[in-house]
Amino acid sequence: MKRRSLRMSALLASAVVSLSAVAACGGTDSSTPQAESGGGPVTITFRSFVKGSDVVTAAFNKTHKDIQVKFENVPSGADYYTKLASSVKAGNAPDVAVVEYNQLPEAVSQGELEDLTASAGSLVSEKFRPPVQALVNLGGKTWGVPRDVAPLVFFYRKDFYDKHKIEPPKTWDDFTKAMEAVKKADPEARGGVFQTGDPDALAAFAWQAGAKWYGTQGDAWKVDIDDAASKKVADYWNDLVVKDLVAQFNTVSDDAFFQALQKGQVVSYVCPNWCAGALQSTVPDQSGKWAVAPVPSWDGQPASGMLGGSSFTIPKGSKHPEAAMEFIKFITSDMEGMKAWLSSGTSSMLPAAPDLAPATSVFKLDFFGGQDIFSVASKAYESIPAGWAWGPTAGVTETAINDQLGKLATGEVRLADVLTSAEQATVADLKTRGLNVVQ
Amino acid sequence: MATRSARRQGRTAALLIGPFLLLFLAFSIAPLVYTAWLSLFSERSSGLGFGGTETFFTGLENYVRALSDEAFRNSFLIIALYVLLYIPLMIGGALLLALLLDSAMARAKRFFQLALFLPHAVPGLIAAVIWVYLYTPGLSPVIDALESAGVRWNFLSADHALFSVVNISTWEWIGYNMVIFYAALQAIPREILEAGRVDGASGARIALRIKVPMVRPAIALNVLFTVIGALQLFTEPRVIYRVSTEIGSAWTPNMYALRAAFENHDYGLASSASILIALLGAVLSYIVTRFSGRRGQI
Numbered sequence: 001m002k003r004r005s006l007r008m009s010a011l012l013a014s015a016v017v018s019l020s021a022v023a024a025c026g027g028t029d030s031s032t033p034q035a036e037s038g039g040g041p042v043t044i045t046f047r048s049f050v051k052g053s054d055v056v057t058a059a060f061n062k063t064h065k066d067i068q069v070k071f072e073n074v075p076s077g078a079d080y081y082t083k084l085a086s087s088v089k090a091g092n093a094p095d096v097a098v099v100e101y102n103q104l105p106e107a108v109s110q111g112e113l114e115d116l117t118a119s120a121g122s123l124v125s126e127k128f129r130p131p132v133q134a135l136v137n138l139g140g141k142t143w144g145v146p147r148d149v150a151p152l153v154f155f156y157r158k159d160f161y162d163k164h165k166i167e168p169p170k171t172w173d174d175f176t177k178a179m180e181a182v183k184k185a186d187p188e189a190r191g192g193v194f195q196t197g198d199p200d201a202l203a204a205f206a207w208q209a210g211a212k213w214y215g216t217q218g219d220a221w222k223v224d225i226d227d228a229a230s231k232k233v234a235d236y237w238n239d240l241v242v243k244d245l246v247a248q249f250n251t252v253s254d255d256a257f258f259q260a261l262q263k264g265q266v267v268s269y270v271c272p273n274w275c276a277g278a279l280q281s282t283v284p285d286q287s288g289k290w291a292v293a294p295v296p297s298w299d300g301q302p303a304s305g306m307l308g309g310s311s312f313t314i315p316k317g318s319k320h321p322e323a324a325m326e327f328i329k330f331i332t333s334d335m336e337g338m339k340a341w342l343s344s345g346t347s348s349m350l351p352a353a354p355d356l357a358p359a360t361s362v363f364k365l366d367f368f369g370g371q372d373i374f375s376v377a378s379k380a381y382e383s384i385p386a387g388w389a390w391g392p393t394a395g396v397t398e399t400a401i402n403d404q405l406g407k408l409a410t411g412e413v414r415l416a417d418v419l420t421s422a423e424q425a426t427v428a429d430l431k432t433r434g435l436n437v438v439q
Numbered sequence: 440m441a442t443r444s445a446r447r448q449g450r451t452a453a454l455l456i457g458p459f460l461l462l463f464l465a466f467s468i469a470p471l472v473y474t475a476w477l478s479l480f481s482e483r484s485s486g487l488g489f490g491g492t493e494t495f496f497t498g499l500e501n502y503v504r505a506l507s508d509e510a511f512r513n514s515f516l517i518i519a520l521y522v523l524l525y526i527p528l529m530i531g532g533a534l535l536l537a538l539l540l541d542s543a544m545a546r547a548k549r550f551f552q553l554a555l556f557l558p559h560a561v562p563g564l565i566a567a568v569i570w571v572y573l574y575t576p577g578l579s580p581v582i583d584a585l586e587s588a589g590v591r592w593n594f595l596s597a598d599h600a601l602f603s604v605v606n607i608s609t610w611e612w613i614g615y616n617m618v619i620f621y622a623a624l625q626a627i628p629r630e631i632l633e634a635g636r637v638d639g640a641s642g643a644r645i646a647l648r649i650k651v652p653m654v655r656p657a658i659a660l661n662v663l664f665t666v667i668g669a670l671q672l673f674t675e676p677r678v679i680y681r682v683s684t685e686i687g688s689a690w691t692p693n694m695y696a697l698r699a700a701f702e703n704h705d706y707g708l709a710s711s712a713s714i715l716i717a718l719l720g721a722v723l724s725y726i727v728t729r730f731s732g733r734r735g736q737i
Binding site for chain 1: 482488701
């Protein structure tokens with residue numbers, strides 16, 4: 001009893017000390033604009049699931065005395081967007097919220113977000129490349145500020161590949177051969193992963209191959225999910241799955257996947273650069289064994305697709321849009337903010353703004369034997385085909401694909417057919433919502 | 440004198456019913472009315488859809504859409520299959536356990552009663568999470584054990600998920616139903632059983648010919664309650680869907696409604712589907728009340 005109360009008071013004391021430390025730090029800086037009338041600091045809320053959000057919030061609060069940010073940690077996944085939509089409806093939405101690029105059009109069309117054209121339109125057009133601008137500028141207005149891009153790269157166990165004299169594949173043909181070689185070298189191991197619970201991975205491969213699932217033509221949507229490029233990608237992965245040349249996991253954030261990494265049952269996989277942070281925190285004992293190479297392409301020329309990537313938005317109903325924008329600028333377009341994200345060690349994202357790339361130097365690269373994985377990712381970023389857009393019914397598209405992905409291995413369904421039915425479901429839903437569609 | 444006591448009685452009744460009625464109105468009736476209201480409207484956008492949404496009155500159109508959607512109809516088929524598999528297994532098992540406990544030979548009755556009832560005290564969501572852990576390849580010691588015995592079984596595949604869900608539900612509910620049957624068995628007058636024994640009936644014969652017929656009303660009631668409960672099937676398959684999407688996002692009617700509302704932002708369709716589920720539940724409940732009423736007359 002006595003011991004517990006002692007510990008309790010120690011805890012309290014340390015809390016008091018750290019609080020005053022924060023207060024002291026807050027007092028040293030004056031670079032922020034004056035708070036809106038009323039004196040005391042403006043408090044805004046920030047809701048996010050991306051790694052390092054707590055660190056970047058603390059960094060902001062340390063240097064801004066007029067705006068204080070309260071961070072709400074929330075789980076990722078479809079439920080996040082459900083919660084966001086419901087909070088906007090209920091009038092208790094946060095002032096700043098993360099929205100991934102693939103979810104942005106849907107959130108905008110549901111009327112969940114504030115129009116940021118006036119406060120961030122010029123920032124977006126000056127700071128970011130056109131393909132990324134296209135992901136946040138919808139219908140001629142700006143809805144979010146991009147933070148990171150997520151080009152696919154190839155993660156592989158260098159020790160395994162060297163030992164068995166396998167070369168990191170340059171083309172998808174090479175990739176198939178590499179998968180065969182890995183399986184031959186160790187029947188328990190696989191050199192690739194097919195995610196049965198993440199249709200966006202398939203979208204990223206289609207994007208790389210030049211597909212454009214969503215497009216606009218005047219005032220109407222044009223949906224093409226089963227074009228030739230997408231079908232080629234679908235048949236290719238279908239074949240790998242049926243032949244058991246790649247391992248199947250729900251997602252690469254799953255416990256089952258991490259277990260397989262631990263056991264050496266996955267020795268390489270295609271993943272965006274953000275996977276590096278998760279990888280090194282999951283299997284720290286494999287430090288120095290991993291390396292990164294460009295993702296294989298169809299013709300051997302550099303090309304990549306994007307899986308993930310986030311923008312930051314102001315949900316409708318925010319009482320402090322100016323303070324919120326101040327915070328958004330810090331976490332998306334400011335060198336210090338960018339460094340804060342990456343210094344957390346859990347986030348290995350690639351800044352969307354090209355001039356912020358040097359911020360990645362704060363990310364320790366020991367896990368990759370000192371290899372500059374960000375330069376690989378930056379080159380991959382430059383090689384992403386332009387013209388990809390997400391649509392307001394991306395959720396329907398994803399569910400339609402998702403519900404079938406687990407059935408490929410048995411031959412029950414063919415991936416190419418899944419794409420065709422996903423297109424039909426998407427077009428039907430667009431029409432139900434009263435939107436214009438051309439075919 | 441009589442009227443005053445009647446008034447006081449009325450006041451006491453109001454006091455006792457009041458809190459229930461208030462909560463019932465706030466959390467059952469009000470949402471039901473609101474859902475019925477929502478089911479008559481649809482949200483529409485125009486052009487590319489970046490101008491937000493507008494709400495239109497569409498009458499019964501949402502009901503027509505729900506009923507003509509194959510996915511919605513299939514979800515009831517899944518429930519039917521589930522009931523066919525689950526009821527004999529769970530009710531039969533509960534009855535067997537209750538008979539065993541009731542038999543003279545049973546030892547440590549209290550222990551088994553408690554042990555079998557315990558899973559029911561675990562909240563459904565937590566139970567589902569634990570079971571899904573046991574179902575996930577690469578994590579589950581059960582799958583490892585099966586594989587070392589040469590058996591390959593994917594608990595989460597579209598074909599096997601029904602068995603996996605039935606297994607979870609049985610684990611959760613068998614003890615609860617057993618306790619009810621056991622209580623009913625205890626209520627059987629001992630003279631009747633003794634008469635049977637005197638006439639030379641064996642233990643098994645007494646169980647089948649005397650005990651089971653005498654607790655039949657309890658069995659029938661539990662079956663009907665279980666069917667109504669099955670209509671609400673949601674937690675277990677939803678948790679399974681999170682780790683393996685093979686069963687699909689609209690496996691049960693409630694999952695269909697959830698998907699419509701929160702993934703497709705189609706609150707009108709979700710509301711009409713929910714009302715249809717509630718209507719079916721109401722019809723089944725009506726049968727239950729009719730049935731228990733008749734039992735009272737016997």
